[in-house]
Amino acid sequence: MLKIISICAMILAFALPVYAIDGTQLLKEVDRNLNPESYESYRKLINIEPNGSKKEYTLFTVKKGLDKMVLLFIAPASEKGRSTLRLGDNMWFYIPNVGKPIRITSLQSVVGGVFNNADILQLDYAAEYNVEKVEEKGKDYLLHLKAKTKTVAYDRIKLWADKEKKLPVKIECLTEAGMLIKTLYFKQVKDFGEGIVRPAVIETDSPLYKGYKSLMIMARIKAKEYKDEIFTLSFMSHIDSIR
Amino acid sequence: MGFYKLLFMSLTVLFGLLMSSVIFAEEYTIDSSEIDKKPYHLGGYAELRPLTFGLNKDSALYKLKFYNQKKHDNIYEFNGALQLEGSLEYGMARVYARTNTTYQKGYLGETQATTLQEGYLSLKPAASLKIDAGKKTLNWGKGYAWNPVAFLDRPKDPDDPELSREGYYMLTADYVKSFQGPLKTFSLTTVLYPEYEYINSTYATSSRMNFAGKAYFLLYDTDIDFILFTGGSKTTRYGFDFSRNITTNLEVHGEFAWIDHFTRKFTDSSGNMLQTTYNAKSFLLGLRYLTEKEATYILEYYRNDTGFKTGEMKDYYAFINRGYNSYLSSGSTMLLNKAATLTTGSYGKPNPMRDYLYLRASQKEPFDILYFTPAITFITNISDKSTSISPELVYTGITNLELRLKAIFLAGGRNSDFGEKQNAYKVELRARYYF
Numbered sequence: 001m002l003k004i005i006s007i008c009a010m011i012l013a014f015a016l017p018v019y020a021i022d023g024t025q026l027l028k029e030v031d032r033n034l035n036p037e038s039y040e041s042y043r044k045l046i047n048i049e050p051n052g053s054k055k056e057y058t059l060f061t062v063k064k065g066l067d068k069m070v071l072l073f074i075a076p077a078s079e080k081g082r083s084t085l086r087l088g089d090n091m092w093f094y095i096p097n098v099g100k101p102i103r104i105t106s107l108q109s110v111v112g113g114v115f116n117n118a119d120i121l122q123l124d125y126a127a128e129y130n131v132e133k134v135e136e137k138g139k140d141y142l143l144h145l146k147a148k149t150k151t152v153a154y155d156r157i158k159l160w161a162d163k164e165k166k167l168p169v170k171i172e173c174l175t176e177a178g179m180l181i182k183t184l185y186f187k188q189v190k191d192f193g194e195g196i197v198r199p200a201v202i203e204t205d206s207p208l209y210k211g212y213k214s215l216m217i218m219a220r221i222k223a224k225e226y227k228d229e230i231f232t233l234s235f236m237s238h239i240d241s242i243r
Numbered sequence: 244m245g246f247y248k249l250l251f252m253s254l255t256v257l258f259g260l261l262m263s264s265v266i267f268a269e270e271y272t273i274d275s276s277e278i279d280k281k282p283y284h285l286g287g288y289a290e291l292r293p294l295t296f297g298l299n300k301d302s303a304l305y306k307l308k309f310y311n312q313k314k315h316d317n318i319y320e321f322n323g324a325l326q327l328e329g330s331l332e333y334g335m336a337r338v339y340a341r342t343n344t345t346y347q348k349g350y351l352g353e354t355q356a357t358t359l360q361e362g363y364l365s366l367k368p369a370a371s372l373k374i375d376a377g378k379k380t381l382n383w384g385k386g387y388a389w390n391p392v393a394f395l396d397r398p399k400d401p402d403d404p405e406l407s408r409e410g411y412y413m414l415t416a417d418y419v420k421s422f423q424g425p426l427k428t429f430s431l432t433t434v435l436y437p438e439y440e441y442i443n444s445t446y447a448t449s450s451r452m453n454f455a456g457k458a459y460f461l462l463y464d465t466d467i468d469f470i471l472f473t474g475g476s477k478t479t480r481y482g483f484d485f486s487r488n489i490t491t492n493l494e495v496h497g498e499f500a501w502i503d504h505f506t507r508k509f510t511d512s513s514g515n516m517l518q519t520t521y522n523a524k525s526f527l528l529g530l531r532y533l534t535e536k537e538a539t540y541i542l543e544y545y546r547n548d549t550g551f552k553t554g555e556m557k558d559y560y561a562f563i564n565r566g567y568n569s570y571l572s573s574g575s576t577m578l579l580n581k582a583a584t585l586t587t588g589s590y591g592k593p594n595p596m597r598d599y600l601y602l603r604a605s606q607k608e609p610f611d612i613l614y615f616t617p618a619i620t621f622i623t624n625i626s627d628k629s630t631s632i633s634p635e636l637v638y639t640g641i642t643n644l645e646l647r648l649k650a651i652f653l654a655g656g657r658n659s660d661f662g663e664k665q666n667a668y669k670v671e672l673r674a675r676y677y678f
Contacts, residue, residue: 042278046271049613055642058277075277077286078643078677087427090464090488097328097341097360097407100382103466103486103494105533151491188271201271209611219273228421229370232428233459233466235419241332241367243280 023131023143029166030143030159031124034198036223038064043216045111045120050211057111059120060243062224066127068231071120072239079111083236086121089151094236101233114182114204114214118153125159128152139163154181165189167198182206192221285329286678287341292322294671299653303560304665306567307582312350320349326407337365343407360409373417380410381434383457383470384498384527385486388601388622389545389594391500391525392482394472395436395455401593401601401622402633402651411436411443428461438476451475464488478503492533499526505549508589512561514581523548529601537607543600550597551590553626557658559590596660598625614640629655629662647673 035041045057058075067088073079081096084104092101104117111120129145129152136142137160145157155176160169171184183206186199202216229235230242296318299305309315328341340362347354363377380397384390388401397408419430434455437443453474460467470482480503486496505523510516529543551559559582566578589595605618620633635649650670655662 042273044271044273044277047613053640055614055640058273060278076642076677078288078639078645080284080286080677087461088464089491090461095405097380098382098405100384102387103488103496103531105488105491105494151488153491212611212613215271217271217273219278227370229419232419232421232430233461234373234417234430234432235370238365238367238373240280241337 021134021141023134024126026134026141026161026166027126027129027131027143027145027159028124030161030168031126033166034168035063035221036196037066037124038223038225039221040224040226041221042219043120044219045115046215046217047111047114048213048215060239061120062226062230062239062242063123064226064228064231066124068228069121069123070231070236070239072243074240074243081237081240083239084117084121085231085233085236086117086123087231089149091117091121092233092236094233096237101236114206114209114212115216116153119184119204120216125157129157136163140169165197180207182208192218194223196221196223282333283329283331285327287325287327288675288677290322290324290326290673290675292324292671292673293319294322294669295319296666297668298665299662299667301657302665303563303567303663304586307563307579307586308665310567310570310576310579315350318350320347322347335367337367339363339365341407343409358409360407371419375415375417376413378410378412379415380408381415381432383468383482383484385466385468385484385496386498386527386529386543386545387531387541387603388543389527389547389599390498391527391545391547392468392470392484392498394470394477394480394482394500395434398592401599402620402631413437413443426460426462428459430459432457432459436474436476453477478505492535494531495529496531497526497528500524502549507549507551509551509555510559510562510585512558512565514562514565514578525549539603539605539607541601541603543602545594545599545601547594547597547599551595552597556590556596556627556660559585560658560663594622594624594660596624596626599623600625614638624655624660627655627659627662629653629659631661643677645673645675645677647675649673 040060040062043059043061045059047055056076057073057079060072060074061069063069069086071084073082083094085092085101091104093104094101125145129147131143132146133144134141139162140160141163143159143161145159147155154173156174156178158172158174161167162169167189168186170186173181175181182204185203187201187203188199189197190200191197200218204214205212226242298315298318300314323346325344326341330337330339341360342357343360344357345355359378361379363375363379366374381393381395383393383396388399388404390396390399395411399408400406414435416433417430419428421428436453436455438453439450451474453472453476455472456470458469465485465487468484473479481501482498484496484498486494488494502523504520506518506520508516508518525546525548527543527545529541532540562578563582566582569575569578600623603618603620605616607616608614609617616637618635618637622631631651631653633649633651635647638646650668652668653661653664653666
């Protein structure tokens with residue numbers, strides 16, 4: 001009996017540090033360290049093909065609160081003026097001179113390459129995912145996330161976060177069956193000013209795109225709160241006016 | 244300092260420089276000049292588009308166009324286009340203009356034309372209010388190939404729905420308001436549309452000021468529009484459209500248009516003009532579906548209540564044939580000239596009849612070929628079973644260059660919509676460079 005009690009006590013002793021971590025709170029901290037809740041930023045996406053050739057896109061993005069985000073292409077010339085709006089699970093894509101904004105899905109990609117719309121228009125992870133489990137892996141936490149609804153692009157996510165900085169280091173995006181769709185690597189932690197210290201480069205590869213790689217480089221991240229009316233279909237053709 | 248020491252130091256410095264360049268190459272940054280905003284913008288594209296037509300020598304429209312020419316199996320045409328756009332911003336004001344210049348060299352000789360597609364002044368005193376005055380497109384409706392509720396837009400070409408179009412002169416005011424809860428957005432667009440001898444005169448001949456309005460709601464994650472056009476240049480018309488994502492990869496949309504006292508003019512087989520007036524009720528239902536392997540399907544059914552019935556089209560083709568036979572027997576072009584006038588009107592629209600089905604399937608980046616999208620489009624006239632089939636290949640791998648190879652094959656029996664077009668097929672290569 002004493003032996004059983006001591007085994008249970010040992011299990012509890014090892015388990016306690018893990019249970020002591022509030023996964024949801026930790027994920028919220030990771031979200032806030034990654035970006036202010038409302039902010040604007042510039043990004044450059046670089047798609048690199050196996051032969052080394054590259055294609056680049058420069059974007060301006062604005063996020064507000066938990067569910068609003070817009071993105072504007074400012075280069076290259078062939079894409080300039082295109083914009084994407086996300087309001088919760090709704091996404092629209094606008095091409096100047098062609099027509100009205102059309103509804104798109106989070107799994108599509110407006111730029112080609114490994115990043116899709118959900119990666120570029122990423123809202124807070126805590127807004128879209130529940131934390132199922134937190135593990136300690138050396139100097140990182142490993143958070144096992146499960147999508148709150150079926151409309152989220154990836155059903156499961158494994159997020160490695162630096163214990164000290166509480167910033168993501170690596171994210172694996174998985175299907176419901178656990179199949180790996182892509183891996184995001186967070187690199188080059190940089191001070192953007194106003195207390196924002198976060199990775200400046202996100203690199204991604206995917207077993208579905210063997211040999212291809214995509215990079216997202218962040219610049220001029222600034223906490224800023226725009227009016228809700230910026231995040232509407234009517235405003236999609238005028239996003240450049242707020243830059 | 245000995246030679247070997249100097250060599251060692253030089254190699255060390257060289258190695259250091261090489262390493263630093265490697266490290267530098269790994270340091271990705273964005274140059275300020277790439278993201279700094281300028282108050283003006285100039286851009287556009289230049290396009291080359293050679294094409295060849297395979298002619299359908301038995302068709303009515305071939306006879307109408309080529310009755311006095313040597314019979315050809317094929318004709319070749321060269322098209323060039325230059326689209327220029329520019330804008331200038333100052334405070335809450337913005338001026339925008341877009342012109343399109345086309346050059347065509349074909350069997351009829353050379354033609355060149357420049358159109359101001361859009362040109363307007365935009366004032367934005369607040370994030371929720373915008374006022375535009377000038378020539379602009381409204382792009383109302385949710386359909387991809389057709390928009391029965393686009394009462395104030397020029398019709399799309401269903402063979403190329405993404406082509407930019409010319410607008411109309413108008414004054415518009417947009418008010419938008421966001422909310423929390425099931426209703427997330429409400430916006431109201433009001434339009435004053437003048438139609439006089441020197442402004443928007445191609446639309447009709449009446450001298451009237453018209454009014455149009457659109458109320459938009461994003462309600463329970465569904466886009467909903469209510470549309471109205473009235474004023475006398477055309478009969479009053481009402482529209483409704485919606486669009487909604489059912490799942491992450493399935494979107495459904497629809498449009499419904501009611502036109503009060505619509506008058507349809509049509510010909511009998513002798514060329515006598517007849518007309519009928521009724522309340523026209525057109526609608527469109529469609530979906531967009533994305534598969535796991537990133538194939539996109541767009542399917543639309545279009546019921547065009549303003550279009551011609553099968554018997555009316557049969558009479559129109561019979562009238563052309565009658566004109567052609569009259570030309571062959573007497574040399575008179577009187578009937579053919581009258582038929583040509585009809586063809587430039589309603590009969591010459593890309594889809595002039597009543598029931599159409601549109602299906603487009605495109606596959607993004609098959610076989611891991613980045614920026615490559617093959618697609619195939621079917622447009623079927625349900626009434627007469629004639630069809631247009633358009634395979635295409637698009638490549639956008641070179642920055643700012645878009646290459647598209649596209650063919651259109653038309654199939655249909657006698658007196659059918661696609662069977663009586665002048666062409667049996669068309670093949671074109673389009674190279675478009677953006678700057």
